[in-house]
Amino acid sequence: MNGTRVEEQHALPYLRETLLFLALAGIFIPLLQRLRVNQVLGFLAVGALFGPFGFGLWAPSQPWLGHFTFMRVEQVSGLAELGVMFLMFMIGLELSTERLWSLRRWVFGAGVAQVGICATLLGGLGYLFGLSLEAAIVLGCVLSLSSTAVVMQLLNERRALHTPAGQAAFSILMLQDLAVVPLFILIGVLAGGDSAGLGYLLGFTLLKSAGAIVLIYLLGRRVIRPLFQFFVKQRQPDVFMALTLLSTLGIAGLTAAAGLSMALGALLAGLLLAETEFRHEVEVTIEPFKGLLMGLFFMSVGMQIDVRDIVRQPLLIPLAVLTLFAIKTAVIGTIFRIGGFHWGRALESGVLLGQGGEFAFIVVAYALSTKLIAAPVAQFLMLVVGLSLFATPALAKAGIAFGNWWERRHRQQVGDLxxxxxxxxxxxxxxxxxxxxxxxxxxxxxxxxxxxxxxxxxxxxxxxxxxxxxxxxxxxxxxxxxxxxxxxxxxxxxxxxxxxxxxxxxxxxxxxxxxxxxxxxxxxxxxxxxxxxxxxxxxxxxxxxxxxxxxxxxxxxxxxxxxxxxxxxxxxxxxxxxxxxxxxxxxx
Missing domain, CATH: 3.40.50.720 (NAD(P)-binding Rossmann-like Domain)
Incomplete structure (x- = not known):
């Protein structure tokens, strides 16, 4: 009898967490939006409030709070990763291989320069503050990455993805996503103490990654369109949705098997479907799921923000977040200025890309498991990244205001409309x-x-x-x-x-x-x-x-x-x- 009761209890894992999330997304978030709170900021705040470091701190003494609390981040992390994947998939749908090729100067020029310079400056700063050389390298590389999820959400809200600045920002984000793979290899080599073959390993990994991407893309072009054409003739919505999910998750699984990120595979799936006649129907099918899963991702980030650490270090942590934004804004703004943007839009873009990225949580956890960085350093890094994500909507709004002010102030340079x-x-x-x-x-x-x-x-x-x-x-x-x-x-x-x-x-x-x-x-x-x-x-x-x-x-x-x-x-x-x-x- 007890066995039957246990089986019934676990027949649908995380049912309580799922119901709680849907209630918050359907009731609480719309209330925040009516108060003109940014959607990203709202999900981050809800995650922090209803997470283990929010109401969860009082749940042991007040058991009823346990019904309204996410006690463990891992309870939603899997679904949150799906949110990032479907965001990348939607981005792929809006692009084409022709446009990606036209952006190659920004992807491989500006993107490489941004990651290299930011990693050097931030890692050097960590080394000056007493970190070991290995830990400083990890810190610099991790903090040089920006958040694809947050930046793309903000660009979509402003309908700015197709603007020149939006395309340049997206190009840099693409290079950062590609840089995660060699970063994992770098951490493995540093943890093993084998730095002699570092260049060879990184070069081999990049070559293998590029080959895998090209192979998956070429095979996908021969499979995706015929597959949809054959199975959607009867116009069954459930079949269409199943094929869309199969394409996204299937190609994401192939890239994961090749040692690449699943988000990159989802981007490839979107690119492949963007070249077919089913593009717009796919967009309509995926849009509601993408929004919900993205919200779940932002909530999972908010759950990792422990406000008590901020209280313990009320100056150091906010100062670290501001320093991160200042360094990345200066570097990215300069790159955008060299790329042809005026200083107003260049610094606006620098602020938009100034936060840490979602991959930081995965990379830091891996570095911690290999004992390359200590637990206090890992916690500090994740807190800085989490707070930087939290601060991005407000700072990005300030960046837009600065860009508009600069244009008004320098009309002789860009024309007085x-x-x-x-x-x-x-x-x-x-x-x-x-x-x-x-x-x-x-x-x-x-x-x-x-x-x-x-x-x-x-x-x-x-x-x-x-x-x-x-x-x-x-x-x-x-x-x-x-x-x-x-x-x-x-x-x-x-x-x-x-x-x-x-x-x-x-x-x-x-x-x-x-x-x-x-x-x-x-x-x-x-x-x-x-x-x-x-x-x-x-x-x-x-x-x-x-x-x-x-x-x-x-x-x-x-x-x-x-x-x-x-x-x-x-x-x-x-x-x-x-x-x-x-x-x-x-x-x-």
């Missing part, structure tokens, strides 16, 4: 993107006496052209505030000429939301991109590949003896046919 409102309503064209194509459009408009104003997100280009008299200003055309600054509601039309397809799509959606009747003429990479822009609300789209093909066709026809008028007519008929097809796809 308020001073450029003299053109009559309905007579001016807005050009978003002032590269080769944007400048060509501007030249033709200027020759015909048509006023225009240009918006460009490359600060170096703006600071070079604006002093020469070009009406070009720094900014992101998808930001509602900037659209109001350039008086988009009074413009004759907006022309989008940016290079990055996702940036153009994001801008079309934002412009259509803020200015529903404003004509939007957009440059597209190809016909697939053009169809997406038309669906988002663009008035007219010009695919680069299509126009190049049409121009070449006209030249060939004339070379074969067709007169110029006939060649132009044939090419124009084909253009109209293709454009009609794009309009038809947009209406579906």
């Amino acid at each position: 308020d001073g450029d409102a003299a053109a009559p309503a309905g007579s001016r064209i807005i050009i978003a993107g002032f590269g080769r194509i944007g400048q060509m459009v501007a030249k033709i408009l200027q020759e015909q006496g048509v006023p225009y104003v240009a918006v460009e997100n490359d600060a170096r280009l703006v600071t070079r052209l604006h002093p020469r008299g070009f009406p070009v200003y720094f900014g992101d055309a998808s930001r509602a505030e900037l659209l109001h600054k350039v008086h988009a509601d009074q413009a004759a039309a907006v022309v989008l000429t940016m290079d990055h397809p996702a940036s153009v799509l994001h801008a079309v959606k934002s412009i259509r939301r803020e200015c529903p009747h404003l004509p939007v003429y957009a440059r597209a990479r190809d016909e697939k991109h053009a169809a997406a822009l038309m669906h988002a609300g663009a008035t007219l789209v010009v695919p680069e590949a299509l126009e190049s093909g049409l121009q070449l066709s006209a030249t060939v026809l004339q070379r074969l003896g067709f007169d110029e008028a006939r060649a132009f007519e044939l090419v124009n008929d084909e253009r109209e046919l293709r454009n009609a097809g794009l309009r038809g796809e947009a209406q579906l």
Whole structure:
């Protein structure tokens, strides 16, 4: 009889913890949001309050509190890791291999520089304070990493992931995630006392990791689309959800078997599905689970914050958190400034990436198990990282305010948008993107006496052209505030000429939301991109590949003896046919 009772009790592990979490997510968190408390901050606070160092401290003397307390972090850590995985999966869905390749300068240039410089400075500081060389190396490497979960959540809330600064921040986060693998190898070598073969081991591990990623990606491309096409013909939602989970967890399991992080595998799964026709349905299917599991992750971080340690060291720990933010902000801000951002946005991005990362809890636990660092040092590190995560939303908000203030204070360097409102309503064209194509459009408009104003997100280009008299200003055309600054509601039309397809799509959606009747003429990479822009609300789209093909066709026809008028007519008929097809796809 007792055996049966025990089996029934454990038939669903962590049932009480699951019910408590759902109650907090469904009732308590919405109350915090009504008080304008950031969602990340709310989950961290709830974790600290309902964790073992919150109400759990009184649970032994007040047994009834035990029903409303998470007594052990490991009770939710497994589900919390799923939250990080699904966040990375959603990021992968919003990207493409083409965009990842376009970000390679930031990933392998800025990312490597950030990790290397921050690890050196922070590790050197730890060594000066009396840590052993091995412990100082671990401290520096751990604190050089930022939180993908927190930063991506904040970028998504602000709809800033597709901005230039958001893409640069994401690139650095990607390199940090990749750096976790050699970091584990480094800790193993340092713990074993074998530093002679350190370079060989790290190089071999990186080569093996890169090979595993390429192999998984190439195999996945041959499996994912046919798998979905075969099984979703009957349009059963449960089958679709099962395939989505199978793809995510299956590829994550493959990367784990290859010695890489499961979060990286989830990112690969998202990238693979982003290239299929099932992308948007997958996003809708996963979104609710991702939000809940991410909340569980932040709660698990909050549970590890022991307020008593802060009381015991009221100056040292807050000072350590501020020092961490100061060093990383200075380093990352300088890297962003070198990369072309003005100081306001560069330091704003530095603050956003200034916290410790979620992988720190895993790495520190591993270093502690190998006796590479002492227990007090491990506890100190986890507390600093936890508090830095807790402080990030408020500091990031302050960073945004500083970036906006800097732009207002230095308008001569990035352009004074308020001073450029003299053109009559309905007579001016807005050009978003002032590269080769944007400048060509501007030249033709200027020759015909048509006023225009240009918006460009490359600060170096703006600071070079604006002093020469070009009406070009720094900014992101998808930001509602900037659209109001350039008086988009009074413009004759907006022309989008940016290079990055996702940036153009994001801008079309934002412009259509803020200015529903404003004509939007957009440059597209190809016909697939053009169809997406038309669906988002663009008035007219010009695919680069299509126009190049049409121009070449006209030249060939004339070379074969067709007169110029006939060649132009044939090419124009084909253009109209293709454009009609794009309009038809947009209406579906």
